[in-house]
Amino acid sequence: GAGEGKFGLGRVALPEEIAAWDVDVSPDGTGLPVGSGSVEDGEMLFSEGCAVCHGEFAEGVGNWPKLAGGEGTLANDDPVKTVGSYWPHLSTAWDYVNRSMPYGNAQTLSDDDVYAIVAYILYSNFLVEDDFVLSNENFLEVELPNADGFIIDDRAETEYTIWRTEPCMENCKDSVEITMRATVLDVTPQEEAAAAQAAVAQTAAVTEPVAEAP
Amino acid sequence: MSDMLKPSRRAFLRGSAAAAAGLTAAGAARANVPDPLITEVQDWAMSFGDGVDASPYGLPIQYESDVVRRNVEWLTADTTSSINFTPIHALDGTITPQGCAFERHHSGAIELRKEDYRLMINGLVDTPLVFSYADLERFPRENHVYFCECAANTGMEWAGAQLNGAQFTHGMIHNMEYTGVSLRTLLTEAGLEAAGDLSDKWVYVEGADASSNGRSIPMDKALDDVLVAFKANGEALRKEHGYPVRLVVPGWEGNMWVKWIRRIEVTANAVESREETSKYTDTLEDGTSRKWTWVMDAKSVITSPSPQAPITHGSGPLVITGLAWSGHGAITRVDVSKDGGKTWETARLAKPGEKMALTRFYLDTEWNGEDMLIQSRAMDETGYVQPTKHQLREVRGENSIYHNNCIQTWHIMPNGEAENVEVS
Numbered sequence: 001g002a003g004e005g006k007f008g009l010g011r012v013a014l015p016e017e018i019a020a021w022d023v024d025v026s027p028d029g030t031g032l033p034v035g036s037g038s039v040e041d042g043e044m045l046f047s048e049g050c051a052v053c054h055g056e057f058a059e060g061v062g063n064w065p066k067l068a069g070g071e072g073t074l075a076n077d078d079p080v081k082t083v084g085s086y087w088p089h090l091s092t093a094w095d096y097v098n099r100s101m102p103y104g105n106a107q108t109l110s111d112d113d114v115y116a117i118v119a120y121i122l123y124s125n126f127l128v129e130d131d132f133v134l135s136n137e138n139f140l141e142v143e144l145p146n147a148d149g150f151i152i153d154d155r156a157e158t159e160y161t162i163w164r165t166e167p168c169m170e171n172c173k174d175s176v177e178i179t180m181r182a183t184v185l186d187v188t189p190q191e192e193a194a195a196a197q198a199a200v201a202q203t204a205a206v207t208e209p210v211a212e213a214p
Numbered sequence: 215m216s217d218m219l220k221p222s223r224r225a226f227l228r229g230s231a232a233a234a235a236g237l238t239a240a241g242a243a244r245a246n247v248p249d250p251l252i253t254e255v256q257d258w259a260m261s262f263g264d265g266v267d268a269s270p271y272g273l274p275i276q277y278e279s280d281v282v283r284r285n286v287e288w289l290t291a292d293t294t295s296s297i298n299f300t301p302i303h304a305l306d307g308t309i310t311p312q313g314c315a316f317e318r319h320h321s322g323a324i325e326l327r328k329e330d331y332r333l334m335i336n337g338l339v340d341t342p343l344v345f346s347y348a349d350l351e352r353f354p355r356e357n358h359v360y361f362c363e364c365a366a367n368t369g370m371e372w373a374g375a376q377l378n379g380a381q382f383t384h385g386m387i388h389n390m391e392y393t394g395v396s397l398r399t400l401l402t403e404a405g406l407e408a409a410g411d412l413s414d415k416w417v418y419v420e421g422a423d424a425s426s427n428g429r430s431i432p433m434d435k436a437l438d439d440v441l442v443a444f445k446a447n448g449e450a451l452r453k454e455h456g457y458p459v460r461l462v463v464p465g466w467e468g469n470m471w472v473k474w475i476r477r478i479e480v481t482a483n484a485v486e487s488r489e490e491t492s493k494y495t496d497t498l499e500d501g502t503s504r505k506w507t508w509v510m511d512a513k514s515v516i517t518s519p520s521p522q523a524p525i526t527h528g529s530g531p532l533v534i535t536g537l538a539w540s541g542h543g544a545i546t547r548v549d550v551s552k553d554g555g556k557t558w559e560t561a562r563l564a565k566p567g568e569k570m571a572l573t574r575f576y577l578d579t580e581w582n583g584e585d586m587l588i589q590s591r592a593m594d595e596t597g598y599v600q601p602t603k604h605q606l607r608e609v610r611g612e613n614s615i616y617h618n619n620c621i622q623t624w625h626i627m628p629n630g631e632a633e634n635v636e637v638s
Binding site: 008009010011012013016017021022024026027028030049052053062063064065067069074075076079081082086087088091094095096099100104105106107150151152153154155158159160161162163164165167168169170171172173175176177178179180181182185187188189191 | 320340343476502508609
């Protein structure tokens with residue numbers, strides 16, 4: 001055992017083991033490895049490994065996430081949330097790409113690859129020029145547009161104080177009207193096999209009383 | 215006759231009320247003639263059933279085949295980063311059977327043997343440690359029942375009534391009895407002297423899967439009631455629920471219940487990972503967004519009758535039942551309305567509410583066969599009253615995606631069918 005803890009269970013983690021698993025990067029740059037990558041290299045890497053889902057310009061394909069665009073849409077009816085329009089910290093992009101992308105083939109990128117891909121995502125969001133090179137040295141100089149767009153959970157002030165009251169039990173409304181119906185949209189999954197079975201059941205239920213009538 | 219055992223499925227899928235009418239007529243007809251199920255000796259009363267060697271680990275009987283997880287294809291781009299739904303419309307009590315308890319993965323349900331499992335604790339600790347699965351079983355254990363609700367549960371309903379069934383509108387939830395080691399015990403084993411003042415420290419937790427699902431948790435919570443769990447409802451965790459070890463974070467959004475947990479790092483600051491910046495942040499009407507909305511507020515839903523569980527028995531005695539829960543503590547009361555919120559009756563709790571766990575409620579009532587707009591409204595021990603969707607929208611707008619704990623309305627029609635609706 002480790003010898004220091006209360007139970008002496010487990011063993012000391014070795015530096016190589018910690019280095020292998022502790023790869024998270026924080027907004028202040030903690031965890032960022034030495035390295036660099038250009039928009040130009042990033043464009044090639046992105047085209048090879050990312051564009052099939054995220055599009056050549058990081059604009060997204062089908063239902064797959066858009067990584068670029070959507071500037072100024074956060075207060076719209078349908079906000080488009082991308083690295084450029086929504087994400088607060090570049091560290092998150094580096095960290096997430098490095099650890100979890102490409103989807104289905106994660107943890108296959110070198111540090112320099114990740115710098116290059118992140119540089120290309122910045123370029124796709126019109127945040128840097130096409131000759132930009134991102135490195136551990138200039139990383140913190142990049143500020144994302146929505147860096148100040150987040151507030152810490154304020155429900156205690158904006159909601160709980162209002163809704164911690166004895167609720168109405170009688171005569172709570174003058175009238176009640178249905179204003180929306182889910183069946184109008186008709187997007188709930190139905191099951192084909194079950195539907196066929198249900199049709200059989202319906203027939204049986206309808207004919208049964210006839211058959212059993214005295 | 216097996217069809218008679220599945221009224222809810224049949225009624226959910228049929229297009230008209232003809233089947234329900236036929237069923238009622240058949241029952242009435244039988245009242246006047248001897249029932250052959252009684253007067254004729256049935257097969258099962260004469261011959262053998264299955265031997266005890268037939269199913270070493272059993273599954274539900276075939277007639278319950280509709281009590282299954284369902285997914286909604288159009289919700290996500292791929293099933294490996296997606297969600298499915300617990301069939302809460304068909305369950306009762308509070309414990310969710312693991313086999314139909316919802317799943318949410320970000321890179322699929324991975325297979326991780328106990329022999330291959332490692333848990334690392336590092337960062338601002340006195341001694342960074344590695345535990346094997348066997349090590350974890352040697353620490354003192356605790357047992358607790360808690361709900362795990364996805365932050366996005368009911369999220370598709372923000373802009374209107376969309377999916378027709380409690381399973382789809384409220385089924386990103388399960389409630390299990392967990393066995394595990396308190397996170398406090400494991401952090402103490404690594405030693406927290408090196409962390410100094412603990413009040414401003416964090417733990418960053420991540421899974422062994424490709425998505426990692428890393429999340430930051432403030433130290434106060436980590437030392438309070440977080441569990442590193444390896445059993446649920448008496449047996450090992452299911453693969454899709456984090457086998458062999460997951461984090462249990464009572465009352466807090468499901469995303470933080472990191473599955474296949476491989477590393478716990480004590481940090482000076484929040485990592486602000488993808489799952490707490492791009493996702494699991496809640497955009498308000500003015501375009502700013504809340505972050506770190508960890509707690510799941512008090513919520514409830516009537517599970518029956520509901521669109522997938524219509525009334526098939528005609529008028530007369532009716533059991534209205536559902537679930538209530540709160541991330542702030544115990545449920546103390548649930549009110550039910552049958553007229554869209556004009557008047558309310560206080561329902562009966564099957565058992566006193568338990569902290570951060572599902573609570574079953576019943577309203578034993580009479581149905582006269584007329585339209586009803588049924589709703590439930592939960593209250594928790596902090597005095598918080600579950601809000602309407604209008605109240606939530608007033609504060610947040612319609613683009614929060616997460617944390618929709620609004621009062622749900624089902625429209626019960628004279629034929630007993632039910633529909634997901636919004637009311638004024």
